[in-house]
Amino acid sequence: MTDALPDILLSRFAAGPLRIGTRTSALARVQAENVAALIGKHAPGIETEIAPTQVSADLWPGDLAEVGGKGAFSKEIDRALVSGQIDIAVHCMKDVPGDVPLAEGTAFGAYLPRDDVHDVVITRDGTPLAGLPPGSLIGTSSVRRRAQLTMYRPGLRTERVRGNIDTRLDKLLEDGSHYAALVLARAGLVRLGILDRYHHEVLPVEFHSCDTGVVSMVPAVGAGTIGVQARHADGPVMRLLGELNDAVTTRYILAERTMLHMLRGHCNSPIAGYAARTADGRLSLFGMVFNRDGSELVRSHAWGDLDDAAALGSRVAADLLHQGAHRLISATRE
Numbered sequence: 001m002t003d004a005l006p007d008i009l010l011s012r013f014a015a016g017p018l019r020i021g022t023r024t025s026a027l028a029r030v031q032a033e034n035v036a037a038l039i040g041k042h043a044p045g046i047e048t049e050i051a052p053t054q055v056s057a058d059l060w061p062g063d064l065a066e067v068g069g070k071g072a073f074s075k076e077i078d079r080a081l082v083s084g085q086i087d088i089a090v091h092c093m094k095d096v097p098g099d100v101p102l103a104e105g106t107a108f109g110a111y112l113p114r115d116d117v118h119d120v121v122i123t124r125d126g127t128p129l130a131g132l133p134p135g136s137l138i139g140t141s142s143v144r145r146r147a148q149l150t151m152y153r154p155g156l157r158t159e160r161v162r163g164n165i166d167t168r169l170d171k172l173l174e175d176g177s178h179y180a181a182l183v184l185a186r187a188g189l190v191r192l193g194i195l196d197r198y199h200h201e202v203l204p205v206e207f208h209s210c211d212t213g214v215v216s217m218v219p220a221v222g223a224g225t226i227g228v229q230a231r232h233a234d235g236p237v238m239r240l241l242g243e244l245n246d247a248v249t250t251r252y253i254l255a256e257r258t259m260l261h262m263l264r265g266h267c268n269s270p271i272a273g274y275a276a277r278t279a280d281g282r283l284s285l286f287g288m289v290f291n292r293d294g295s296e297l298v299r300s301h302a303w304g305d306l307d308d309a310a311a312l313g314s315r316v317a318a319d320l321l322h323q324g325a326h327r328l329i330s331a332t333r334e
């Protein structure tokens with residue numbers, strides 16, 4: 001008979017706590033605390049400790065492409081996980097690159113139930129996006145957000161704004177700020193418990209044509225989803241993560257990330273991808289690839305069985321590639 005998981009974990013962590021690695025931002029810490037609380041529920045008696053890791057990319061004020069793209073955010077945490085300094089790493093799946101393999105010997109053992117995937121527009125005074133005059137400057141570093149904003153509102157200007165969420169909000173609210181608005185993920189603001197402090201407008205996620213006057217914002221691959229990574233060979237921890245894992249979110253992530261891998265999306269790809277469940281319990285995947293200003297795009301929408309998420313991801317990617325997605329992705333790399 002195999003031992004019960006709590007016993008296996010108790011002996012595995014008899015000498016010290018289960019160490020949770022994460023970045024140092026307020027959002028990263030809250031997410032790690034949420035994972036610690038979940039572990040506490042599933043494996044009472046297991047002590048956890050959060051080990052925030054300073055990540056060089058978080059200190060880099062310039063263009064991410066110059067420090068190795070999104071992969072730069074996980075380099076130091078990967079090293080800590082592989083070497084055993086930490087036992088699990090907590091990541092926003094949106095920030096996990098699609099064009100480089102995971103650190104050797106590691107895998108995502110759990111995805112937490114997906115949170116809200118909407119982006120919001122934050123303004124100082126609650127002016128709706130539709131009321132912002134042409135020429136208004138919107139702060140966003142994401143090519144996906146920039147392309148969709150300017151596709152619906154070609155008159156708006158966008159400017160890269162880096163730094164964690166607090167820093168960005170401070171830049172919007174400071175006297176003499178040249179930003180009229182920011183676009184941020186609602187999930188991040190909710191996790192920090194600060195959404196209600198700001199005037200915000202929720203952008204719909206459903207794609208629609210430009211003449212309706214509504215700006216929609218199809219989410220990034222992995223939006224709103226926290227993933228927990230561990231060492232493959234760490235059987236007890238992988239089993240624990242298996243218990244935390246949300247099965248439906250796993251399908252969403254598999255569909256979206258299969259699409260991302262096949263598109264060979266690089267660090268700052270102009271790609272949106274959103275998997276969801278239909279009313280009749282099937283899986284839907286909508287994918288979109290843009291050029292910089294959204295004046296060119298290809299899109300594809302397909303449906304499949306919930307248990308065939310990877311096939312659905314490949315089908316949507318193949319259709320996007322067939323329509324010329326690769327040319328758009330390469331053009332944005334420059």
Ligand SMILES: NCc1[nH]cc(CCC(=O)O)c1CC(=O)O
Nearest residue numbers: 092094184185187188223224225
């Ligand atoms: N790139 C930063 C990042 N990564 C994940 C989130 C939000 C939370 C999530 O989608 O899980 C954010 C902040 C933002 O885009 O506003």
